[in-house]
Amino acid sequence: MILVTGATGDIGGEVCRLLHDAGTPFRAMCRKQEQINAFREKGIDAVLGDFDRPDTLTGAMEGCESMLLLSGPSPDQTDREIRAIDAAKAAGVSRIVKISASDSNLRTPVPWAQAHAHIDHHLRASGLRWTILRPTAYMQNLLWFKDPISKGVLPQTSGKGCASWVDTRDVARVAVTVLTEGGHDKATYFLTGPEALDMRDISRRLSDVLGRKVRFVNLPKSAFWGLMRAVGTSQWMAKGLAVQFADVVAGHHAVDPTSEVERLTGVPPHDFEQFASDYRAQFVKAA
Ligand SMILES: NC(=O)c1ccc[n+]([C@@H]2O[C@H](COP(=O)([O-])OP(=O)(O)OC[C@H]3O[C@@H](n4cnc5c(N)ncnc54)[C@H](OP(=O)(O)O)[C@@H]3O)[C@@H](O)[C@H]2O)c1
Known part of the structure; x- marks a missing residue:
């Protein structure tokens, strides 16, 4: 069990x-x-x-x-x-x-x-x-910004920093594989999507899939923190997100892509276009 x-x-x-x-x-x-x-x-x-x-x-x-x-x-x-x-x-x-x-x-x-x-x-x-x-960072995090994205703006503070965004559905598939198979004791697996993308790459892909222009706006760290607070994020979470994106991601400290999802499950991870297309309705219909 x-x-x-x-x-x-x-x-x-x-x-x-x-x-x-x-x-x-x-x-x-x-x-x-x-x-x-x-x-x-x-x-x-x-x-x-x-x-x-x-x-x-x-x-x-x-x-x-x-x-x-x-x-x-x-x-x-x-x-x-x-x-x-x-x-x-x-x-x-x-x-x-x-x-x-x-x-x-x-x-x-x-x-x-x-x-x-x-x-x-x-x-x-x-x-x-x-x-x-x-x-690594979940593609589904982009849904936090679905309202501005639906209005053509992707606000972030990560500059030219990339993350190897992974779809949570792929993380779940790996978890099921590991939970139901032997041979994974004392193993640590870095799970990523297929490519490292910065916010400009993401906004281009969102524009293609949504069929409307989405523009990346790189905010100063304090403005990003203020935006997070304004949409109801707790002080602790807003501060952590600002540090994570302005210091860690913008500072190029995020991990490069790995092949662990495909190696462990036999199926390649979702790429960003597939994610955006599967969640298109949420990005388009947001208030
Ligand atoms: N976001 C990212 O980019 C990212 C990247 C890497 C790793 N992670 C890690 O991934 C994890 C989040 O995964 P997720 O997005 O699937 O989580 P999620 O959707 O936020 O769900 C959190 C789950 O934890 C449950 N939970 C919270 N407090 C609990 C408590 N006191 N007792 C029992 N259950 C409790 C929640 O239950 P309720 O429904 O009752 O609240 C919910 O089922 C975090 O550890 C995060 O650090 C996130």
Whole structure:
């Protein structure tokens, strides 16, 4: 039995869909009853589990051999996932596949990348079997900017910096492969899309697929921070995003493309045009 945490999110949701379609036994962990009901209505086993309520974790993990470990970025992420690793060990889970990040690093100024580094080290030292997946920036992050994109503007602060953007559907496919196959213990995989693209490349591709001009506007870091705050992003998240794009990506510190998605799954990753075309309606119809 596999326990899928983060099951209501982007990657976890896709992992559940793929496992369900393949008829693989698994359990989706959710923190609200209505989320559990929604899974059960689709014929999927679901259980209550909240990383912030350790009392719920033992029951959620009982009888599971493997766990996909995933939670969203938050100042509490390190505590949450370390608590989950310790609970899994106590509950008899023998293997954890963790969604980390390509820029996971103890010394980085990017808060979630530093959180992942602490969690990755804790997992490696746990005595459990582990695999760490380290994806680059998600193509789906572009949906944060779907309103300005629908009006012909892509605001960013990453200058000429490139990222090897990866589609979350490909991250989910790798997670399913690793969760359902042997031979991935003590492995760390850097997951990327097929090419490194800067924001000018992205705006050109969006223009082609949407059939209307999308112009990249490179904002100063402080203006990008202000924009993020204006659209309701928390102070912690806005500061982290500004640092990540203005310092790390603009400073050319992001990883180059790898061939891990195709090597592990046998299918090449989505390229940016495919992503933009699959999500075209969201970019076009945004307010
Ligand atoms: N964005 C990027 O470019 C990027 C790149 C590399 C790595 N990453 C990493 O990828 C992960 C995010 O993946 P994603 O986009 O699939 O996540 P997501 O869509 O934001 O979903 C987060 C999931 O975590 C669950 N969760 C949050 N707090 C929880 C708690 N206290 N207890 C139990 N579950 C909890 C959420 O449940 P609810 O529905 O109840 O909120 C949701 O299912 C993060 O670790 C991030 O650092 C992101």
